[in-house]
Structures are given as structure tokens and as C-alpha cells.
Amino acid sequence: MKDVAGMEIPGFDDVLAAEARIRPYIHRTPVLTSSHLNALTGAELFFKCENFQKAGAFKVRGACNAVFGLDEAQAARGVATHSSGNHALSLAYAAGRRGIPCHVVMPHTAPEAKKEAVRGYGGVITECEPSTSSREAVFAGVATRTGAEFVHPYNDPRVIAGQATCSRELLEQVEGLDTVIAPIGGGGMVSGTCLTVSSIAPGVDVFAAEPKAADDAFRSLRAGHIIADDAPETVADGLKVPLKDLTWHFVSRHVTDILTAEEDQIIAAMKLVWKRMKIVMEPSSAVPLAVILANPGLFRGRRIGVVVTGGNVDLDRLPWMKG
Amino acid sequence: MKDVAGMEIPGFDDVLAAEARIRPYIHRTPVLTSSHLNALTGAELFFKCENFQKAGAFKVRGACNAVFGLDEAQAARGVATHSSGNHALSLAYAAGRRGIPCHVVMPHTAPEAKKEAVRGYGGVITECEPSTSSREAVFAGVATRTGAEFVHPYNDPRVIAGQATCSRELLEQVEGLDTVIAPIGGGGMVSGTCLTVSSIAPGVDVFAAEPKAADDAFRSLRAGHIIADDAPETVADGLKVPLKDLTWHFVSRHVTDILTAEEDQIIAAMKLVWKRMKIVMEPSSAVPLAVILANPGLFRGRRIGVVVTGGNVDLDRLPWMKG
Known part of the structure; x- marks a missing residue:
């Protein structure tokens, strides 16, 4: 780097x-x-x-690199993201493979199939309103409460x-x-x-x-x-x-x-x-x-x-x- | 054998x-x-x-074996079958690769997409009524007229x-x-x-x-x-x-x-x-x-x-x- x-x-x-x-x-x-x-x-x-x-x-490549690169103390607190797409699924998969928590903030309007898929890999969903302000506020709450490491979908x-x-x-x-x-x-x-x-x-x-x-x-x-x-x-x-x-x-x-x-x-x-x-x-x-x-x-x-x-x-x- | x-x-x-x-x-x-x-x-x-x-x-395996096993004289007269499914497509593909005619008897009621696919591989379609008697009569006519080798879909x-x-x-x-x-x-x-x-x-x-x-x-x-x-x-x-x-x-x-x-x-x-x-x-x-x-x-x-x-x-x- x-x-x-x-x-x-x-x-x-x-x-x-x-x-x-x-x-x-x-x-x-x-x-x-x-x-x-x-x-x-x-x-x-x-x-x-x-x-x-x-x-x-492909998103599972980046998600696994982030999850398996965490030190033990960080890993114990888990990872978190806001996404209703492939990144959420991939991060939940990666966290599941490491056996650590994965928190996903997702609008309650997201398709049930996507929520089920995230839960199927062991992800914990916190629902927000379908707006940027609600998503950011809910996510901040989850991050503070859990101490989970934020993994952005791409940045x-x-x-x-x-x-x-x-x-x-x-x-x-x-x-x-x-x-x-x-x-x-x-x-x-x-x-x-x-x-x-x-x-x-x-x-x-x-x-x-x-x-x-x-x-x-x-x-x-x-x-x-x-x-x-x-x-x-x-x-x-x-x-x-x-x-x-x-x-x-x-x-x-x-x-x-x-x-x-x-x-x-x-x-x-x-x-x-x-x-x-x-x-x-x-x-x-x-x-x-x-x-x-x-x-x-x-x-x-x-x-x-x-x-x-x-x-x-x-x-x-x-x-x-x-x- | x-x-x-x-x-x-x-x-x-x-x-x-x-x-x-x-x-x-x-x-x-x-x-x-x-x-x-x-x-x-x-x-x-x-x-x-x-x-x-x-x-x-998979049907292309049997079709190719039949087509490429023909001697030159037989091959020149081409191959023929009656099918509206994968065998017709496969036989047309195989015949096309050998550069010989392929005659397919197909009910005129078959989906246009299937006819187009057979023609796309160079097959020549002769339409029949959607009944066994019509199919057999039309096929016999094609076989007599062309001298093409019959390749059954499986038998x-x-x-x-x-x-x-x-x-x-x-x-x-x-x-x-x-x-x-x-x-x-x-x-x-x-x-x-x-x-x-x-x-x-x-x-x-x-x-x-x-x-x-x-x-x-x-x-x-x-x-x-x-x-x-x-x-x-x-x-x-x-x-x-x-x-x-x-x-x-x-x-x-x-x-x-x-x-x-x-x-x-x-x-x-x-x-x-x-x-x-x-x-x-x-x-x-x-x-x-x-x-x-x-x-x-x-x-x-x-x-x-x-x-x-x-x-x-x-x-x-x-x-x-x-x-």
C-alpha cells in the first residue's frame, strides 16, 4: 500500500x-x-x-480479503455494511466462513429473497427506511453498538x-x-x-x-x-x-x-x-x-x-x- | 459390433x-x-x-459419429431424420461440419425457433402434418427422393x-x-x-x-x-x-x-x-x-x-x- x-x-x-x-x-x-x-x-x-x-x-473476493485480513480483536467484533446486493451476500458468506458476526443494514423494502439469502449465510439484518438519511443513521447505530468493522462495497x-x-x-x-x-x-x-x-x-x-x-x-x-x-x-x-x-x-x-x-x-x-x-x-x-x-x-x-x-x-x- | x-x-x-x-x-x-x-x-x-x-x-455425439462414419458415396447423398428436438439440431450441425446435406422432417406446428435453429446449422426442413402417419409418409418420400441415410435419434x-x-x-x-x-x-x-x-x-x-x-x-x-x-x-x-x-x-x-x-x-x-x-x-x-x-x-x-x-x-x- x-x-x-x-x-x-x-x-x-x-x-x-x-x-x-x-x-x-x-x-x-x-x-x-x-x-x-x-x-x-x-x-x-x-x-x-x-x-x-x-x-x-466476484464480490466475495474483496469481502473475503477484508474479513480474513482482520486481526483477532477486530474480527471478534464482526463486520458490517449497508447493501442490498451482492456485497451483502458476499460479506455474510466471508464472515460465516471465519465464524464472526456480519451486520447488514438493508431497507425494509428490499426483496425478501435477498434478505433470506443474507440470512442463509448467517448475516444479521437490521432494517432501515429506503432513504440515505435513514440508512446512515441506522448504520451508525449498528456500528456503535457492535464495534463491527465497516467494509464498503468498493471504496x-x-x-x-x-x-x-x-x-x-x-x-x-x-x-x-x-x-x-x-x-x-x-x-x-x-x-x-x-x-x-x-x-x-x-x-x-x-x-x-x-x-x-x-x-x-x-x-x-x-x-x-x-x-x-x-x-x-x-x-x-x-x-x-x-x-x-x-x-x-x-x-x-x-x-x-x-x-x-x-x-x-x-x-x-x-x-x-x-x-x-x-x-x-x-x-x-x-x-x-x-x-x-x-x-x-x-x-x-x-x-x-x-x-x-x-x-x-x-x-x-x-x-x-x-x- | x-x-x-x-x-x-x-x-x-x-x-x-x-x-x-x-x-x-x-x-x-x-x-x-x-x-x-x-x-x-x-x-x-x-x-x-x-x-x-x-x-x-449430448445428441451431437451420436449424430457426429453417424455422419463422420459414412463412406464418401453415402455421405454425398446426405443424412435424414424426423425429429423436432435436439437430434434434428445435432444432425444438422454434424452434417454441416462434414459439408453434406441434412434433411429433417418436422411437423409444421413445431415452434419457429426450432425450425430456425435447424436451418441455422444448414438443415433442410420438409414439413409434415403433426401425425405419425403423415410424418412416416413424408419421410419415406424424402428418403426415396434423396437417397439420404436415415439416422434414428436413438435406436x-x-x-x-x-x-x-x-x-x-x-x-x-x-x-x-x-x-x-x-x-x-x-x-x-x-x-x-x-x-x-x-x-x-x-x-x-x-x-x-x-x-x-x-x-x-x-x-x-x-x-x-x-x-x-x-x-x-x-x-x-x-x-x-x-x-x-x-x-x-x-x-x-x-x-x-x-x-x-x-x-x-x-x-x-x-x-x-x-x-x-x-x-x-x-x-x-x-x-x-x-x-x-x-x-x-x-x-x-x-x-x-x-x-x-x-x-x-x-x-x-x-x-x-x-x-
């Missing part, structure tokens, strides 16, 4: 430490290919399948070092990649990818893919500073959150470009992968393929690692079945 | 020949595990993922030898299996499994899993002769067809038992796999897990190879969304 302007910036040594630390608790996920999608895009696509990861998403050097192990594996699994593309929301996965790629494969382009309907990272990169939108609406519900200082550090320095896709392109790409590759991926995970299909000239002939970030979807409400 | 009562019975030498013949055209599919499903069943389950196979199903020694390569791979990929379980319809996959297992791993149990709503193989095994039902209705639409003499040969001699599952158990098992394993499997492929979940005492403690036969489903009509 090096300290820059008050932030701890994780380095590649932190990635190697994370890799060793989390290995017993995560899957080395497979890389799948599809001759149909290669023919369709004119590129060679290598899908890094974090949808097959423990707890169903945390331990989390970014953990996510960086994904592209480290990908670069080992596939020789000669010239491009990696991942979805961007808060920027945790993209930051981890930038950290690994800039350290061990600096000639490889890193593209970030974002829903047009929640394109705050796209606009941030062009503006040269973080732009945070207020609750954008997109089918890619993992990508609604804004960049923060630590992820901005990596994104602004190392990302080749951020490209966007329309909602219908995201849904079509998701369905195409389900149909042709026979894997269940989240809408967020389909944004990179949507972007590749929408920009054929840019990606043709490239050898591209595509990060499939997760597979946690509500099978009763698939986006192509709405309306 | 040995000839028994007028039938050519494939032997293990035919399986080895098939393996060498089809290798360039098929995937060696991965084997996936799920700690959640292991905990739920008390067994160790190894899912052989033929849903990731070329054309989306064909070349097809069974091809399907047998699947469990051959599975036994190589997973050490110490004591059980293999596969769905049974016409019995092609189960016959191939019996052929391989009885030849190289005779201590391993072979179970067949069948929908209760189409349990003709179950009743055949108990009666000691083939019972063929007239068009049974089940969500597992790949399993409606009856045993024939060649598959009965293997099933009656080598299957440990046939077990059945209710429709709601099949749908629940399918959804469970999608949700937990993040893979798209057909209803037919879910019958083995449904049977394992319905018979916990029988399977607990076993180390089980589970054949996931295919992943070709209509994503707009998922069975848990009906009604």
Missing part, C-alpha cells in the same frame, strides 16, 4: 497477499468461450465466469485488492489477451482490473462498460472529476452506484475508455448469453457484451477477456419478460 | 472408435459441482455439462456408441464414482452409459430417471418387455419417446433401477440448478436431480455422476412461469 492524499492505495503486493489469503474460500472460476459469439463479434471472447463464484458474484483498498485477483487469474488462464472489459458501477471490479493489468500486463487495454441510463462514470471520465447521479434507474441494478475517491484514482489513470449500452441492448445481450452459452448471468454482467456488439469496429480482431461479474437474478422476473 | 437377434449391438471398441472420430467436432464438456447441492442431498454430485455441448445437447448402434463417449469422459474426469444417473426417454444416453460403464467400470450403478407422467421405461423394466405409451405429456419434452429394441437391450441388462419424479419436482429441481449453479438446463436434464432429492436415503453418501443432457429451452416460456 502507498498513501496518496490521505487514501491508502493498494499495490500489486496487496493483490498477491489477497490471492493467498482468500484462496481457501473462493473458486478459481472457469473461462468459457462461444464460437457463435466469436463469429458474431469477429473477436475472440474469453468469459471469466464469476457467476459461478461462491455466493454467485476500500482491501476490497479492491481482492477484486484484483480476478483479472490476475484471467491473465493466467488465457494467453495473449490484448483487452479486458468489465462492467462499471462504483468501480470496484474495474479498479481491481486496472491494478492488476497496469502491474503485470500494461499493454492490455481496460475498457469499462456502463448502462447509458446510469452513465455517471462515463461522464466523470470525460469531465475529469467524479459526477454522482441521484438514483439512476437501469435493468443493470448492480451498476447504479457512483464512483468514489479510491475507485476514481484507478479509473481516471488506467481505463482506456468507458463505453455505454442502451437498456434494450443490455437485455438482448443477456438473453443471447443465456441462450447460446447456457449460463445464468445478471443484467449487469451483460453490459460488456452489449457494448462489444454495439461497437463492432472497435473490438473486431481483439482477444478480449470479458468479466462475467455475477449470476444472482430473480428467476421469476426476467427482464425480457417484463411488459 | 456383434450381431444379436438381427440387431447390431455396439461394443466398447465402437465407443473408442467414436471417440476418435468425433473429437474434432465436439466439446469435452466440463464437470461442475455445487457445495449447496451436495449439502442438500448428502451426496457428492458431479454434473457432466452436456448443456455446454455443441448444438446444446441406432452408431448413435449409441457416440452417446457412450459422454460417460467415458465423465469416468476419466472424476475418480471413484460409484453411481451414474441420466434421464431416460428413448434410452440413447442411458444405453451409451450402460455400454461404457459395463465395459470399463462394472461396479458402478447406472440409474435412469424418468418423469412419472411418461414412465413407460419404468413400467417396461418391471414388466420385462417394452411398453410404449401414446404421446405422454410432460414438461420434460425430450423424454416422451419410447424404448426400442436396441436401447431395451442395454436398459434391460445393465440398468440398476429406473426411478421417477413428479412434474413439480422436476420443475423445482430445474429452477434450483439455475439458481444455485447458474447454468441453463432443460427440464429433461433436471429429472435426475429431482429423483435424487426425492430418494435421499438411496443416494446419500454416494459419489454420483449426473448427466446434464442439454440446455435448449425456450427462455420466453420457462415452466415455473406457466399459469
